[in-house]
Amino acid sequence: MNIHHCEEDPHNDGLSIHARVTYAEVEAAGPAARPLEFPAPSVHRGARIAVKGREPKTDKIYTFSNVLIRVPDGARRTLTEEALPDVGYCIRRKLSDSVYGSVRLGVVMRRRTQLYCGGGTNGISQRTLDVIGEGEEFEDGGTFVPDESDVVWDATNELVAVKIISWAKVRNLRGKHLEDPIKEVAAMQLLGDYHPNIVGSVDLLQDDKYLYSIIPYCSGGDLYSRVIEEINKKECLETAEAQARVWFRQILMGLDHFQRKGVCHRDLSLDNLLLHDDNVIIIDLGMCLRVPFSDPVNQGCVTDVSAGTMRRLIQAQGQGGKWMYMAPEIAARDDQFDGFAADIWAAGVILYVMLVGRAPFKWANEGDEHFKLFANGHLREALVSWEISISDEACDLLQNMFWRDPIRRLSLAQVMEHPWVVGHQ
Numbered sequence: 209m210n211i212h213h214c215e216e217d218p219h220n221d222g223l224s225i226h227a228r229v230t231y232a233e234v235e236a237a238g239p240a241a242r243p244l245e246f247p248a249p250s251v252h253r254g255a256r257i258a259v260k261g262r263e264p265k266t267d268k269i270y271t272f273s274n275v276l277i278r279v280p281d282g283a284r285r286t287l288t289e290e291a292l293p294d295v296g297y298c299i300r301r302k303l304s305d306s307v308y309g310s311v312r313l314g315v316v317m318r319r320r321t322q323l324y325c326g327g328g329t330n331g332i333s334q335r336t337l338d339v340i341g342e343g344e345e346f347e348d349g350g351t352f353v354p355d356e357s358d359v360v361w362d363a364t365n366e367l368v369a370v371k372i373i374s375w376a377k378v379r380n381l382r383g384k385h386l387e388d389p390i391k392e393v394a395a396m397q398l399l400g401d402y403h404p405n406i407v408g409s410v411d412l413l414q415d416d417k418y419l420y421s422i423i424p425y426c427s428g429g430d431l432y433s434r435v436i437e438e439i440n441k442k443e444c445l446e447t448a449e450a451q452a453r454v455w456f457r458q459i460l461m462g463l464d465h466f467q468r469k470g471v472c473h474r475d476l477s478l479d480n481l482l483l484h485d486d487n488v489i490i491i492d493l494g495m496c497l498r499v500p501f502s503d504p505v506n507q508g509c510v511t512d513v514s515a516g517t518m519r520r521l522i523q524a525q526g527q528g529g530k531w532m533y534m535a536p537e538i539a540a541r542d543d544q545f546d547g548f549a550a551d552i553w554a555a556g557v558i559l560y561v562m563l564v565g566r567a568p569f570k571w572a573n574e575g576d577e578h579f580k581l582f583a584n585g586h587l588r589e590a591l592v593s594w595e596i597s598i599s600d601e602a603c604d605l606l607q608n609m610f611w612r613d614p615i616r617r618l619s620l621a622q623v624m625e626h627p628w629v630v631g632h633q
Contacts, residue, residue, distance in 0.1 A: 224468040227620040229519065231546055235615070237502055237518035240544035241510045243525065244470075244498040246394035253279040254413025254420055257287075259296070261317060261361035272363065274299040275317055276370065276420055278413055294319050296361065297411075297422055299370055308373045308381065308389045314422065316366035367425040368410055372418050386528045387475075387494035393421050395496040399469050405462035407482075407491045426491075428483030431455065432561075435478065439565040449599055452562040453631055458488040459558065460624050463551055467620060470499045470513025472522075472547025475529045476554035478561060495528045499547050522547050533557045536572035536583065536612050549614040552623065556609030563598050568610075583612035601628035 258273045275296040283291060297314040304311045373389045382388060393412055401408025410422040428434070438451055459481065466473060473480075475495040482489045500510035502517040510520055521544040527534065535553035537545045553572075560568045569578035581590045587607045591598065598606075605628045608618045623629060 223621050223624065224464060226467040226519065227464055230619055231549055231615045231617065234519055234521055234546050237520055240521035240523045241500040242523050244500055244510070244512055246391055246398060246498050249390065249394040249397050249412060251412050251414050254415055255279050259317065259361045261363050263363050264365060272298045272317065276413060278411065292319060297368055297370060298363065303369060306371065307385060307387050308377045310372050312370045312372060313425065314368040314370040316364045316368060317361045318364055320360050320362060369423050369425045371421040371423065373421065375417055375419065386526055389419065389494060391496060392494040395471060395493040399465065399471065403462065403465045405458045405488055405490060406465055407489055426482035426484040426489050428486065430479065431481040431483055431488060432478040434483060435562050436565065445597060445599060449563065449602060452559065453629065455488050455562065456559050457629060459490070459555060460620065462490045463555065463620055467548055470501065472497050472499055472551050474547065474550060476551055476558065477530050477533045478558055479530065497522060497525065497547050521545065529554065531571035532567050534572060537614060539572045546614055548620065549617050552609055552617055552620060556606055560606055563602055564596055582610045599628065605629065
């Protein structure tokens with residue numbers, strides 16, 4: 209079935225046509241299929257070197273260790289200064305651990321076109337910089353120290369996050385763990401680096417021991433902390449919901465881009481939402497799935513979103529995601545599920561926490577009394593009995609995102625056009 213050859217919705221409201229497709233239409237499109245493979249990510253060779261650079265706050269020259277750079281194609285163990293790239297990333301303190309390694313803060317370094325030498329300048333020299341060996345410790349970065357004739361870099365005020373992924377852990381864990389770092393970088397490249405609400409890939413480098421995924425640094429911290437901060441202000445209902453509405457719209461715009469690209473996140477949660485300049489950024493794409501669509505040429509086969517056809521249900525892929533945000537059809541190990549409907553369920557959990565300040569239930573199963581109330585249409589009565597106050601429109605929206613049967617759940621377009629989301633615009 210061909211739904212539309214144009215990505216834009218015929219309603220001309222800016223939404224993709226895929227945002228309007230209902231579960232019933234997807235179910236009727238054909239049997240469930242396995243998710244598609246992501247295109248192989250584009251990776252460049254990298255190396256960590258020590259450089260002499262100027263620190264912007266003090267205007268002094270320092271030796272910066274562990275500066276990650278892209279190595280030109282065909283380069284050997286030595287690099288001429290002319291061959292060095294214009295940008296590097298000085299790897300600094302650890303931000304967090306991850307399944308496959310760690311995430312560290314990176315300072316963007318930019319190479320000057322002239323050299324610093326005893327207070328003067330001269331032309332680019334032909335000296336070589338030895339590449340530092342890849343050590344396990346990222347704090348010191350190696351032993352090579354350039355002298356006064358070496359190229360000068362400027363440390364900037366620009367920050368990035370560097371995901372350092374151990375190839376040894378990839379070999380040991382990939383396929384045994386639902387989170388896949390190769391899939392994550394492939395998904396980021398497929399989604400692009402231009403959407404304001406989805407983390408993009410700045411660069412992707414590798415050496416013999418590590419894969420380095422460089423992504424923007426989000427300075428505003430995680431959304432959950434801000435949500436709790438806003439709730440503790442105990443502002444009036446209208447003001448509290450207005451802030452939640454702003455963030456929720458941004459999440460929905462991110463999901464619309466996912467759907468345009470034929471990808472479901474599968475691990476959407478407040479833990480995977482960061483803030484930068486008060487803008488919500490969806491991160492951690494390691495459990496993403498590439499949604500199958502009916503192949504218009506080869507009957508019985510599937511293809512990607514670019515065919516402009518109806519998406520298909522996905523064959524069960526395990527209980528992916530965090531339990532509190534996991535859609536009931538995934539938690540119950542149903543044989544098939546709609547990836548986009550599962551993301552809508554998770555978005556509903558996020559909205560509930562933003563409005564109420566607590567989890568709606570522990571997880572979506574029949575043994576959880578709160579889940580049973582919500583999933584069977586009794587959300588409003590439950591909130592009244594618990595003396596929890598949210599607007600009637602917010603309550604209606606949540607109820608229609610929390611149906612156990614995904615055929616009753618709102619589509620993304622229906623959520624985005626709901627009176628509570630539209631507000632007073």
